[in-house]
Amino acid sequence: MDNGAAVMVRDLRKSYRDINAVAGLDLDISTGEVFALLGPNGAGKTTTVEILEGFRRRDQGTVSVLGHDPGRAGGGGRAGRAWRARIGIVLQLASAGPELTVLEMVAHFAGFYPRPRRPGEVIDLVGLTAKAGSRISKLSGGQTRRLDVALGIVGRPELLFLDEPTTGFDPEARRQFWELIRTLRGDGTTILLTTHYLDEAEALADRIAVIAAGRIVAEGDPETLGGRSAAAARVSWDAPEGERRTLQTSTPTRTVAELARQFGGEVPGLTVTRPTLEDIYLDLISATEKAADTTDGERS
């Protein structure tokens, strides 16, 4: 497996008037991995991704996407076209597109690329086979999103950008979409995913980065992100007096053994839990917000 960097970002900065959208961001994505970027609205996710896609200019920093600077390769020149042919971008169409069928649209986009996937195969992959002959204007919201995905992957990209791809999907459609991502990953596609759904990141991503206030505040695989695996476990049980007791401990096994001795066997209502990815994520975000409040307080 080639483990070269698909994406490399150092000290990326971008501000709009007096707002620092991205404030010194570093990022490394290896070839072949699924990388999830998590963060609240306004954290700088979209700005970062649009700079990587070549849609937005940066103020400062070094950016390399598949070995090219998107600030230059993002233009319309020949080098830019060759670079664009190697990336796929899934964008949401705000409303019905032109009066074309799903197959016509996918086949039209396939024609832009040097070695595209077969249109029928792509339509199959996103689960739109039954709608291949339907006008785009007649598709439901979820079906339109699938078409968006089809247009993003028809060029057989080495690197795929997915910005909140499953927003508005029903649970079944989401599961099908996850399968599609796993298929693409199996083909060796590098994927950068931004999402609001933590279960989605946990299910799909090899690595996760949490972005807050324009910076990466934590990075790691889903199991160990933010010290998750080392975090204290929570042991809870029903005390004989009837109230519920909870103990935070780094040695939950010993605690349970002691409880078992105390109760002389079964411990009523026993649970042992570790923080979920959501707990870790919310802790990280609120820590960043508190830090920001403190600096604001000092300034005023």
Add this chain to the structure above:
Amino acid sequence: MTETTAEGRIQRDQAAVSLPSAWRLGAARGAIEVKAFFRDKMAVAFIFGLPSILLVLLGSIFGGQAAARGVTVGQLFTAGMIAGGIMSTSFQYLAIGIATERETGMLKRLSGTPIPPTAYFAGKVVQVLVCTVAETVLLVAVGMLFYHLHPPTEPGRWWTFAWVFVLGSAACALTGIAASSVPRSAASATPVITLPFTVLQFVSGVYVPFNDVPRWMGDVGSVFPLKWMAQGMRSVFLPEQGAALEPAGTWEHGRTALVLGVWIVAGLVLCAKTFRWQSRN
């Protein structure tokens, strides 16, 4: 490491070599644009139906009167409406179409693919040409059927027709591309573009014979291409004595070509300065 870099470079070079040519992509864009246009019943009714119906209505209301010796008001309206029709396909439809593509994200999506911008614009040129030729043929047919319009027999008049058609539609298409940046949403694109276009048709002598347009309004109209296109079309389809109805008393071909040429240059500059692939929102 060196090996993977070399491999990557070879892959890239192969991709560069086999990228589809801009010509082929331009033809593909043109085909898909034309197909999508003729399937859009609203657009077809709006672009082809409206000028034809207006021509029949206006011609029937005023058509009996003679504008001058040997010239009927019906012929005046037909020539003007041909100019208005050219502008509706090259300016109005193009501006609304690009504004909608920009605001719905279609332009951004295209700019994220390896299609060169030239191919996108080539597709627009094909679509505008097909629609403008169809529109002109339709309006000439209506004029012949209802208002004794005679297609010219002298080659000189056909030459005038050709350059007025080409310069006029080029000036309108370029200003149309520039005007597409004015609407801020897909929903507002149609009114924002259509309102000034409608006013322009009144002051340029399309809906009202130009010699009936109040002087100051005519002066405003004379700044824009449509008045000159209508005048050019009158010089093609009206008998020679019709020139007496023009403010200058002649067809002013030289000035017509000059004004249209200036608008082509101005349109190009405006396009280069204002064209954006993404919505400002």
